[in-house]
Amino acid sequence: MNQKRTFGTILTILGIIGIIVGALAFLGIGSIGLSKMNSAVPFVVGLIFFLAGINLVKTTGDRT
Known part of the structure; x- marks a missing residue:
């Protein structure tokens, strides 16, 4: 890898x-003290990380 x-x-x-x-x-749920609007920040950052990671894994070719 x-x-x-x-x-x-x-x-x-x-x-x-x-x-x-x-x-x-x-x-x-849980003890995360964020308002509804502030909870969008970790969701959007997580979504960006998730899509970037999937794209990086998908486009990287295997070396033989």
Whole structure:
């Protein structure tokens, strides 16, 4: 596994975590003290990380 794919995987995992935190904050579940508008920030950042990671993994070719 090369460095680009590894970095893409890390970005994807961080994106999933950001999306989950944003959704939980929007729903008011847990002890995340964010308002409805402020909960959009981790969701959008997580979405950007997720899409960038998926794109990086998808476009990186394998070396043989």
